[in-house]
Amino acid sequence: MKDFLYQAPESIKDAISIYQQFQSSAVIMAGATDIIIRMRDKLISPECVIDIKRIKALYGIEFSESKGLLIGACSTLNEIAENEYVKRFYPFLAQAAESVGSKQLRNRATCAGNIVNASPLADTATPLYVCGAVIEAEGSEGKREIPIDKFITFVRKVDLKPCEIVTGIRVPHIPGIEGEFFKISRRHEVDLSTVCGTVAKTGGEYRIALGAVAPTPVRLKKTEALLSGRKLTASLIAEAAELAKSEISPIDDVRASRQYRLDMSALIVRRGLERFAS
Amino acid sequence: MKYKVSFFVNEEPVELYVPANMTLLYVLRDMLNLTGAKDGCSAGECGACTVIMDGKPVNGCLVLAPELDGKHITTVEGLSKNGKLSPLQEAFIAHAALQCGFCTPGFLMTATALLDEDPHPTREQIMKGISGNLCRCTGYKSIIEAIEDVASHYEGGKRI
Numbered sequence: 001m002k003d004f005l006y007q008a009p010e011s012i013k014d015a016i017s018i019y020q021q022f023q024s025s026a027v028i029m030a031g032a033t034d035i036i037i038r039m040r041d042k043l044i045s046p047e048c049v050i051d052i053k054r055i056k057a058l059y060g061i062e063f064s065e066s067k068g069l070l071i072g073a074c075s076t077l078n079e080i081a082e083n084e085y086v087k088r089f090y091p092f093l094a095q096a097a098e099s100v101g102s103k104q105l106r107n108r109a110t111c112a113g114n115i116v117n118a119s120p121l122a123d124t125a126t127p128l129y130v131c132g133a134v135i136e137a138e139g140s141e142g143k144r145e146i147p148i149d150k151f152i153t154f155v156r157k158v159d160l161k162p163c164e165i166v167t168g169i170r171v172p173h174i175p176g177i178e179g180e181f182f183k184i185s186r187r188h189e190v191d192l193s194t195v196c197g198t199v200a201k202t203g204g205e206y207r208i209a210l211g212a213v214a215p216t217p218v219r220l221k222k223t224e225a226l227l228s229g230r231k232l233t234a235s236l237i238a239e240a241a242e243l244a245k246s247e248i249s250p251i252d253d254v255r256a257s258r259q260y261r262l263d264m265s266a267l268i269v270r271r272g273l274e275r276f277a278s
Numbered sequence: 279m280k281y282k283v284s285f286f287v288n289e290e291p292v293e294l295y296v297p298a299n300m301t302l303l304y305v306l307r308d309m310l311n312l313t314g315a316k317d318g319c320s321a322g323e324c325g326a327c328t329v330i331m332d333g334k335p336v337n338g339c340l341v342l343a344p345e346l347d348g349k350h351i352t353t354v355e356g357l358s359k360n361g362k363l364s365p366l367q368e369a370f371i372a373h374a375a376l377q378c379g380f381c382t383p384g385f386l387m388t389a390t391a392l393l394d395e396d397p398h399p400t401r402e403q404i405m406k407g408i409s410g411n412l413c414r415c416t417g418y419k420s421i422i423e424a425i426e427d428v429a430s431h432y433e434g435g436k437r438i
């Protein structure tokens with residue numbers, strides 16, 4: 001790891017002004033579980049690391065029916081997984097948060113870091129996609145809100161302007177939403193998803209998102225439209241699972257082949273829907 | 279550049295000047311000569327570097343040295359009190375929950391934090407709780423049994 005300047009500002013304002021001073025030669029650090037590895041492997045060699053964990057305003061998980069859930073940028077994945085509101089109103093997000101890495105890792109890693117890192121396999125992404133979550137960002141020109149599916153633009157690319165930081169993630173309250181997060185990986189702990197996904201239902205509508213099957217996580221809009229308002233029969237579920245495969249573009253890599261990912265995607269859709277059929 | 283950090287290791291106050299590009303694991307091993315925490319991967323994968331920071335188990339290899347200011351760290355060296363091993367350490371010996379021993383400090387810290395949080399976890403919870411720690415030797419069975427032993431006979435470090 002190359003040497004760098006370490007800064008731990010105590011306010012969002014100070015963090016932004018340090019960021020402006022160093023521009024793209026600075027990186028923001030939250031739980032550090034991605035960036036320490038990337039610095040060690042010399043994939044990045046920042047001049048300055050801005051640790052945002054001393055900023056009190058970035059902590060906390062709040063919920064209200066009108067505003068939904070607000071996850072502070074420094075809230076850890078274990079805090080999210082154990083939060084009563086998350087477990088009750090967004091159980092699939094709790095499952096996804098708990099599926100990341102290990103207990104030790106989740107005591108440090110944040111959901112905001114998982115999203116800004118923008119790996120196609122980010123486990124907390126698909127629950128946020130099905131809920132239409134919004135990323136709250138702040139920079140020298142003020143605050144912005146960006147819908148998550150606009151925020152993640154490509155593999156490791158997000159819509160953050162220079163020197164903007166994510167302050168939190170807002171997840172709308174969707175009364176009655178039910179669903180499940182699925183993670184297919186080679187082993188259960190400390191492994192990255194080969195394919196992951198969330199299948200949810202609200203009223204007569206279904207919401208499905210998959211990860212690790214395209215450059216960004218994807219909402220399966222056609223599959224959702226096929227299912228909309230219909231009674232789930234075995235043949236409709238089979239049709240949906242087949243259609244889902246046409247909405248994704250997985251690749252071969254170290255973890256699995258494209259074909260395996262297509263098959264597992266269909267499996268996630270089928271299992272997710274079967275839960276609502278009975 | 280060096281950063282001045284004041285923190286606690288095993289309840290003792292420590293003041294050091296640390297480089298930014300060093301991890302907590304190497305602050306312990308190279309600067310404080312506490313070599314219990316091990317470097318198995320330096321990548322968050324194996325748990326051999328696990329220490330307890332402000333009450334929670336973390337990977338020592340994924341914490342930067344300057345972050346330590348104001349923190350409370352417990353390492354395996356801090357588990358015994360007045361020369362007496364903790365019940366968990368005794369149980370690891372009684373159950374032969376180690377062979378080469380490389381993973382042991384990490385397991386002890388993860389399991390200590392687990393039992394601090396919930397003194398009576400189920401076998402399932404124990405297995406889940408330690409799944410961020412790798413062991414190449416034991417096959418885990420004896421480690422799980424050692425933790426179960428303490429879970430069923432102790433509360434708050436006292437025998438019940």
Ligand SMILES: Cc1cc2nc3c(=O)[nH]c(=O)nc-3n(C[C@H](O)[C@H](O)[C@H](O)COP(=O)(O)OP(=O)(O)OC[C@H]3O[C@@H](n4cnc5c(N)ncnc54)[C@H](O)[C@@H]3O)c2cc1C
Nearest residue numbers: 030031032033034035100101110113114116122123166322
């Ligand atoms: C052993 C291991 C296992 C893992 N397992 C999984 C897994 O199962 N599933 C999974 O999805 N991921 C996994 N990861 C990846 C990683 O832990 C997660 O992506 C984690 O959520 C990142 O959060 P962090 O707070 O540690 O991010 P950091 O490392 O602090 O930051 C990650 C990126 O986001 C940026 N960033 C962070 N916060 C902000 C902010 N508020 N504003 C602007 N930019 C920000 C940083 O600059 C950096 O580019 C694993 C990593 C390791 C080392």
Ligand code: FES
Nearest residue numbers: 318320324325339
């Ligand atoms: S050395 Fe830290 S997890 Fe392996």
Ligand code: FES
Nearest residue numbers: 377379413414415
């Ligand atoms: S005893 Fe050898 S790795 Fe666990």
